[in-house]
Amino acid sequence: MKMVLNQIIFKTCLFVLFVFVFVGCYNTGTGEVTWGPAINFKLPAFPETGSHQVMVFSEMHYSPSYRSQEVPRILPPKDSVPVTGAELVSFEIEEIKEWKIPGNVKSDFDIDNAAKIYNYNCAVCHGTDLEGQGPITSILSGRNDGSLAYGPDDGAAPVNLNSERVWELSDGEIFAYITWGGRPGYSSAKRGKDSPAIMPMFKYLLSEEDRWELVEYLRVWHGENR
Ligand code: HEC
Numbered sequence: 001m002k003m004v005l006n007q008i009i010f011k012t013c014l015f016v017l018f019v020f021v022f023v024g025c026y027n028t029g030t031g032e033v034t035w036g037p038a039i040n041f042k043l044p045a046f047p048e049t050g051s052h053q054v055m056v057f058s059e060m061h062y063s064p065s066y067r068s069q070e071v072p073r074i075l076p077p078k079d080s081v082p083v084t085g086a087e088l089v090s091f092e093i094e095e096i097k098e099w100k101i102p103g104n105v106k107s108d109f110d111i112d113n114a115a116k117i118y119n120y121n122c123a124v125c126h127g128t129d130l131e132g133q134g135p136i137t138s139i140l141s142g143r144n145d146g147s148l149a150y151g152p153d154d155g156a157a158p159v160n161l162n163s164e165r166v167w168e169l170s171d172g173e174i175f176a177y178i179t180w181g182g183r184p185g186y187s188s189a190k191r192g193k194d195s196p197a198i199m200p201m202f203k204y205l206l207s208e209e210d211r212w213e214l215v216e217y218l219r220v221w222h223g224e225n226r
Contacts, residue, residue, distance in 0.1 A: 087208045091190040099172030105212040114217035125158035132160035174215045179203045
């Protein structure tokens with residue numbers, strides 16, 4: 001008995017739907033339903049694709065609820081002037097040559113800290129003694145002929161940082177080459193291209209101050225070991 005009733009209800013619904021579609025009251029494209037002045041569903045009564053996009057926030061700080069719980073930002077007093085300023089970015093070599101190691105980097109220079117930054121970031125290629133013979137230079141290439149992966153033949157050998165080539169550079173030039181990944185990295189960045197060099201762009205790995213500290217580190221090393 002229940003089965004028969006269910007079937008009757010199901011068939012009636014199907015019939016009503018059929019009539020709606022047939023008489024043009026149910027728009028199969030948009031899902032809108034109209035039936036005289038009484039029934040008028042402008043939004044799809046039966047959404048076919050789901051009408052709302054669900055936003056999934058992958059990181060917590062994108063979430064509005066997280067923002068609203070943050071402490072209010074304290075704005076700087078009116079008319080204040082930034083003293084540290086944003087990092088200077090220039091690709092004009094004449095301009096870069098004029099840049100000097102900032103005074104505070106020189107006055108606060110801590111050789112042990114600078115050596116740590118150098119040994120963590122640079123020594124693998126340029127060597128702890130700066131001569132360009134870091135552990136990377138003993139890696140063999142995949143050619144199976146005893147050749148080196150980062151040897152001078154491929155033009156990928158790390159530069160000897162304690163050489164005339166580098167002594168003669170200005171502070172700004174050394175800073176720019178550390179920032180963009182050597183001379184090839186600098187030229188590529190200037191043209192808005194990716195660097196072909198194996199040296200990373202330290203702009204994204206070390207702070208501006210750390211990079212200046214490295215310039216001073218090279219200078220002090222040159223002074224002592226030249
Ligand atoms: C993955 C290896 C690698 C690492 C790490 C690396 N370098 Fe280099 N570096 C190179 C290579 C290779 C060159 C030469 C690029 C060229 O001219 O083709 C170079 C070039 C340079 C130059 C330019 C020298 C010149 O006269 O052309 C400076 C300065 C320099 N590196 C400093 C650093 C400092 C400081 C660090 C650490 C923050 C560092 N490098 C980390 C591989 C590396």
